[in-house]
Amino acid sequence: MSEQISNNYLFHNLSLTKNTVGTAEELIEGSNERIEEEEVMVASWFLYAGFSKGYENHVEKSQKIVRQFLHDQDYGNDKVERIVLLVGAAWNSEAPNTIEEGTIKDIRTFRYASNNLSELLELERMEMDNLGQNPPSQNQWYKNHIEILRTDHRYYTVYALENWQAQKEDNIISLIKKAAKIVKTKQKEKLKVKLKNQSPERAIQSMYRTQLRNHLKLSDIADTKANILLSVNAIIISLLLANLIPKLGVPSNSYLIYPTVIFVVFSIASIIMSVLATRPKIENKAVVEGDIQAKNANHLFFGNFHALESQAFKEKIRDIIESKETIYDSLTLDLYYLGKVLQSKYQLLRWTYTIFMVGIILSVLAFAIALHYFGMEQEIIDAVTPKPKV
Structure with a gap:
């Protein structure tokens, strides 16, 4: 991540990977559930490795990188495949089948409970623009994530529900306010231009x-x-x-x-x-x-x-x-x-x-x-x- 990823990656970079690993340690230490810690930690390190090879099919690229790396370390084949499955499970929209899958999903989406969610979303949108991904407008970007947070996303582990859910709900309200403010500002600007032209x-x-x-x-x-x-x-x-x-x-x-x-x-x-x-x-x-x-x-x-x-x-x-x-x-x-x-x-x-x-x-x-x-x-x-x- 430090050597191969471009400077255009403002969000999916080594800093995000370190924060993700830190969050994984926090969740595992605070959890009372029995979790295969090593598998979850290794998967956390490789969640965003595929972005070093480009935006397209980054999940498959991450799985390929982690599989190759672990095989080079003579890691057990069964463990390698479980970790590869965890990397894929972190990104899919299906309900988790194991406690480890639920844990890795919560780890990947820990930013939804971050105090600076709007700044992180803006960094991701800027990154997409840098890489020619044609991101939506800021207002539409906020609306998309409001919909994700309200209907599509949920936390699965007890620790995340107890410690992150409340902040996530506050972030939903904050994003709604920001989206409304953007709409109001645009309407004011349009009205101002209209009045100026008619003045x-x-x-x-x-x-x-x-x-x-x-x-x-x-x-x-x-x-x-x-x-x-x-x-x-x-x-x-x-x-x-x-x-x-x-x-x-x-x-x-x-x-x-x-x-x-x-x-x-x-x-x-x-x-x-x-x-x-x-x-x-x-x-x-x-x-x-x-x-x-x-x-x-x-x-x-x-x-x-x-x-x-x-x-x-x-x-x-x-x-x-x-x-x-x-x-x-x-x-x-x-x-x-x-x-x-x-x-x-x-x-x-x-x-x-x-x-x-x-x-x-x-x-x-x-x-x-x-x-x-x-x-x-x-x-x-x-x-x-x-x-x-x-």
Whole structure:
């Protein structure tokens, strides 16, 4: 048992075997009946030996181990077979035929009269789970053993009836209480989950969480749009500075000045509007003492509390969390002012994209007109102007 059994055996192990042997000694010493002590003691040592070979058919495996061991010790064949029968009798549900069979049955089931029966049952259930035996739920496990204790199990020896029966009956009551408590706890948990799912608080919190997340995403989208326009206009101005503007100093290209100015002016206007849309606002000067006293100020926004002293800020937070109403009011104000910020950003973005679109259209038209009329005129002038002789 000490060398061959796995650590996954939390119940059927060497410790249980030693306790079983100790119980056998106690029962034999306390019994006034005539018992073949040696046979009972040897059988007690080998009751759980088969578990070292696996859960399946462990009784037969125990009988095989004890038979082999005793034959190796040159034990008498008659005694060997009686001990083998005792090991089997300890586990079967039939009534005992001899006092020794009744004794070994009581020894094996001594745990039913243990003061810590529920802990032992839990160890056995955990062991079954470790070994892939698919144990029942804790509540069903208790119910199964309550049924065993009430209807299937009984003690046969006088000593067990006098010393263990009372504790066994107390254990039945204790298991019934534990099973009822488990059922009650599960019902409470189900009810709690049901009430939680049906509670408007959960829906309200989900609404605030979703709306705040959506507002922040919209703010990120606005900043991204503004950054796109900044990048595009910066590229346009860089190309103009590098390629077109140096050519405007040539008199023959003077007709391109007005289209270029239109293009540059609208690009610069788009850049300015994009910067305004993304420029952070650190403080809110619109928050006045009257708003604060009327609890219309959003102290969850850093721009409204960054100038406060730490003690004043803590007092404001205490005022907010003093009730659900003030918490929800603060979250509502936070949503409201986030919406106001988004309104300002998207209005600026709308004007920025409009200015950029109008600038592109006017610039293209201006370049087309300049090239068509003034460009052709310049070509005619160049054609009729006599070239200087070299």
